[in-house]
Amino acid sequence: MQPNGDFNQRIARISAHLNPNYLKMEETSGLQQVNCRAKGGASGFKVAILGAAGGIGQPLAMLMKMNPLVSVLHLYDVVNSPGVTADISHMDTGAVVRGFLGQSQLEDALVGMDLVIIPAGVPRKPGMTRDDLFNINAGIVKTLCEGIAKCCPNAIVNLISNPVNSTVPIAAEVFKKAGTYDPKRLLGVTMLDVVRANTFVAEVMGLDPREVDVPVVGGHAGVTILPLLSQVKPPCSFTPEETDYLTSRIQNGGTEVVEAKAGAGSATLSMAYAAVKFADACLRGLRGDAGVVQCAFVASQVTELPFFASKVRLGRTGIDEIYPLGPLNEYERVGLEKAKKELAESIQKGVSFIKK
Numbered sequence: 001m002q003p004n005g006d007f008n009q010r011i012a013r014i015s016a017h018l019n020p021n022y023l024k025m026e027e028t029s030g031l032q033q034v035n036c037r038a039k040g041g042a043s044g045f046k047v048a049i050l051g052a053a054g055g056i057g058q059p060l061a062m063l064m065k066m067n068p069l070v071s072v073l074h075l076y077d078v079v080n081s082p083g084v085t086a087d088i089s090h091m092d093t094g095a096v097v098r099g100f101l102g103q104s105q106l107e108d109a110l111v112g113m114d115l116v117i118i119p120a121g122v123p124r125k126p127g128m129t130r131d132d133l134f135n136i137n138a139g140i141v142k143t144l145c146e147g148i149a150k151c152c153p154n155a156i157v158n159l160i161s162n163p164v165n166s167t168v169p170i171a172a173e174v175f176k177k178a179g180t181y182d183p184k185r186l187l188g189v190t191m192l193d194v195v196r197a198n199t200f201v202a203e204v205m206g207l208d209p210r211e212v213d214v215p216v217v218g219g220h221a222g223v224t225i226l227p228l229l230s231q232v233k234p235p236c237s238f239t240p241e242e243t244d245y246l247t248s249r250i251q252n253g254g255t256e257v258v259e260a261k262a263g264a265g266s267a268t269l270s271m272a273y274a275a276v277k278f279a280d281a282c283l284r285g286l287r288g289d290a291g292v293v294q295c296a297f298v299a300s301q302v303t304e305l306p307f308f309a310s311k312v313r314l315g316r317t318g319i320d321e322i323y324p325l326g327p328l329n330e331y332e333r334v335g336l337e338k339a340k341k342e343l344a345e346s347i348q349k350g351v352s353f354i355k356k
């Protein structure tokens, strides 16, 4: 059957309803493909990815499209989001996918979202620290968080953009300024450190990584990444050499990938996997599942610092409980002092960026 004029108009109307920006996107991007009977939002959660066309954003978008807890998936970027949206929207899974391109469409991307995941921003090149990304990424995170404060102030925010130790305090200050700050809903994603720690410990101990659980606390850069090897499950005992090797490899896992990629960016695929594992935990918490616990960098009273990564229990309104660090051995106590010193500076840098 050939589509007639009426049919085309109906599709355009339905599409415009599904995505108020569709017509605009069609003009600017040539995106034609629509899902005219798709019904988003009947059950499940609405999730936005900001920076969806990037190295992390694309596989993250694909994996979130496969997540049965997601009913609507909004993909926002300042470039290439129409192509990524068209591609991912062909996957025969439940979530309805809508694309948003450029600052003028940010608010439409955010309205009504339950969870916003932010991997927007520049990645490291060899020789750089995560802090070297501050000057560019701080401004990006600020703008995106202003949009969240305005359009979906009750959403859970999963912040991936580096330097996480500073971008989370930036987000907190933006939300405070807007009067929408709820520390229970702002989480810096440190899941990749846990994923790496589980993998590297499993390698050393000859275990299945899926059965290993390593708490990683502190922050997400160098010595602020503090694996608590004394608390590994199943209980393991490590020689001093193994402890040194594992701590160093976990702390430098990001740099290992940056160097291997030799200028082509940082971890994207393992990060997308970790981000989805973390986002899925947040969504299960929102759904009311009991006992959902993951590590994250959050506003915290676990130490004297205002933000710290540790195990948190996720619930219907975000973070339900933040767990104390538990007993540390001498090696970990020394590591904690080093971590706190660097963290304090990174946190202050983020706060000052908004307050100045």
Ligand SMILES: NC(=O)c1ccc[n+]([C@@H]2O[C@H](COP(=O)([O-])OP(=O)(O)OC[C@H]3O[C@@H](n4cnc5c(N)ncnc54)[C@H](O)[C@@H]3O)[C@@H](O)[C@H]2O)c1
Binding pocket: 050, 051, 052, 053, 054, 055, 056, 057, 076, 077, 078, 079, 119, 120, 121, 122, 123, 124, 133, 137, 140, 143, 144, 159, 160, 161, 162, 163, 164, 189, 190, 191, 192, 193, 220, 265, 266, 267, 268, 271
């Ligand atoms: N938390 C972690 O464990 C972790 C792990 C890996 C990478 N990262 C960080 O994640 C960030 C993204 O990494 P990547 O490899 O995907 O980078 P990338 O350059 O491949 O992708 C970033 C995307 O962000 C988009 N973007 C830039 N400015 C934007 C804006 N104002 N609004 C929306 N989108 C915008 C870009 O267009 C691009 O598509 C980096 O800062 C990186 O350091 C964090």
Ligand SMILES: O=C(O)C[C@H](O)C(=O)O
Binding pocket: 123, 124, 130, 162, 192, 220, 253, 254, 255, 257, 258, 266, 267
């Ligand atoms: O190392 C980076 O720059 C990216 C990320 O923070 C990582 O840990 O892989």
